[in-house]
Amino acid sequence: MRVNFTVNGRPQEADDVWEGESLLYVLRERMGLPGSKNACEQGECGSCTVRLDGVPVCSCLVAAGQVEGRDVVTVEGLAEYAKERTEHGSCGTGACGTPLDAAKKWQAKPTQDSQTGEGVELSPIQQAFIDAGAVQCGFCTPGLLIAADELLERQSDPSDQDIREALSGNLCRCTGYEKILDAVRLAAARQGEAV
Amino acid sequence: MDFLRPASWEEALAAKAEHPTAVPIAGGTDVMVEINFDHRRPEYLLDLNRIELLSEWEVGEENVRLGASVPYTRIMENLRAELPGLALASHTVASPQIRNRGGVGGNLGTASPAGDAHPALLAAGAEVEVESVRGSRFIPIDAFYTGVKRNALEPDELIKTVHIKKADGPQQYSKVGTRNAMVIAVCAFGLALHPETRTVRTGIGSAAPTPIRAKEAEAFLNAALEEGGFWDNGKIITPSIAKQFADLCSGAANPIDDVRGTAKYRRHAVGIMARRQLGWVWEQYRGTGRTLEGAA
Numbered sequence: 015m016r017v018n019f020t021v022n023g024r025p026q027e028a029d030d031v032w033e034g035e036s037l038l039y040v041l042r043e044r045m046g047l048p049g050s051k052n053a054c055e056q057g058e059c060g061s062c063t064v065r066l067d068g069v070p071v072c073s074c075l076v077a078a079g080q081v082e083g084r085d086v087v088t089v090e091g092l093a094e095y096a097k098e099r100t101e102h103g104s105c106g107t108g109a110c111g112t113p114l115d116a117a118k119k120w121q122a123k124p125t126q127d128s129q130t131g132e133g134v135e136l137s138p139i140q141q142a143f144i145d146a147g148a149v150q151c152g153f154c155t156p157g158l159l160i161a162a163d164e165l166l167e168r169q170s171d172p173s174d175q176d177i178r179e180a181l182s183g184n185l186c187r188c189t190g191y192e193k194i195l196d197a198v199r200l201a202a203a204r205q206g207e208a209v
Numbered sequence: 210m211d212f213l214r215p216a217s218w219e220e221a222l223a224a225k226a227e228h229p230t231a232v233p234i235a236g237g238t239d240v241m242v243e244i245n246f247d248h249r250r251p252e253y254l255l256d257l258n259r260i261e262l263l264s265e266w267e268v269g270e271e272n273v274r275l276g277a278s279v280p281y282t283r284i285m286e287n288l289r290a291e292l293p294g295l296a297l298a299s300h301t302v303a304s305p306q307i308r309n310r311g312g313v314g315g316n317l318g319t320a321s322p323a324g325d326a327h328p329a330l331l332a333a334g335a336e337v338e339v340e341s342v343r344g345s346r347f348i349p350i351d352a353f354y355t356g357v358k359r360n361a362l363e364p365d366e367l368i369k370t371v372h373i374k375k376a377d378g379p380q381q382y383s384k385v386g387t388r389n390a391m392v393i394a395v396c397a398f399g400l401a402l403h404p405e406t407r408t409v410r411t412g413i414g415s416a417a418p419t420p421i422r423a424k425e426a427e428a429f430l431n432a433a434l435e436e437g438g439f440w441d442n443g444k445i446i447t448p449s450i451a452k453q454f455a456d457l458c459s460g461a462a463n464p465i466d467d468v469r470g471t472a473k474y475r476r477h478a479v480g481i482m483a484r485r486q487l488g489w490v491w492e493q494y495r496g497t498g499r500t501l502e503g504a505a
Contacts, residue, residue, distance in 0.1 A: 033210040079212040182390035183304020
């Protein structure tokens, strides 16, 4: 079947989608967006977290057919998504968002420094993860970024308990949780200063 | 596999009548796991996401009419005063991502004895409104669970609305697991005081083939509270009554040994939860002006 939906602010079309396929599979294997990670495939680990109509969900548990006409934001579009939010509140023109080609090519290029984030377009939460040393193997990072960004969108000054709860559906097997909490606190503090 | 995308409730009922083997999918938090792991290859998936009435709720005089697909997150945020037990139960469901998708209709459809909503529904009192092209009917929650992962639905029926009694007294819910998030209940317990009828109701999860009430324990406690004039004098419930109630709740459980826990442990834990919750709800009942909202 064919599925039409918006990915990172741009209309997309996926063809030859199997009816039992997950949104995660469509994103990774059909659209070439491997940012959302595939780990447990049962909603336990949060590695595949994306925003579906603004709401964080496990994309492995959303049937592809269910996203027809809906709006998905993945980690590849997070920087642009956060930028639009800061500048305009939200995208009103339809001209914003991240083109699929740009999203596919998203990577820390040799000319850019993936250690410091310099030269790479990053959202504040991504920059905070780098600055706080919250990335180890990196596999859980995309899901955590989406979940943490959504928390900071709805709560500008979250308590530690709020952060723990918001990230309770995301597992890190390097067990780097303390640094991850530091990163969210850092992003929240920076967000507070900017206002 | 075929993916059916009805745009309205009527279309969904027609599709289910035409394809009784179709598996309804809303939040997908149970169905997609089975498909991802190749445990299930349904002939038809029946997507209910586009049917708005399933995501709506309405607070009436006596009941809350809860659409089958209202996500747990919405219940926690909006219905804490009316449905304190269910709001507490909702908060124990998995993780924010899962609570954003899953709802009570899915819990009822799957009818797992470990479903988090069941003890709260049993304790509060509820009816499940199901419908098919043949018409609609109300199934009392006590008659809904018919076996392990079996319910009273006919093949052509869909769950539409859950009619849950609004709280007329304190309610509690707790669940045993290895951590706070992402836990399938080792066992769970819900308790509701109903001061208007001077009764109590219970719900036990994950400690019998189906979610059950501890009816003997309820009858004992109803009689003991009446006899001691507790509803009027608001005195502290004596430890011997609390112990007897807890023992009867333990006795009502009919658990098995499995990977999550032993039968012996589950029976024990049900009793502990029952005793503690009785203390909590009674304290809440005695303290006038205390909020009915559950503390999550």
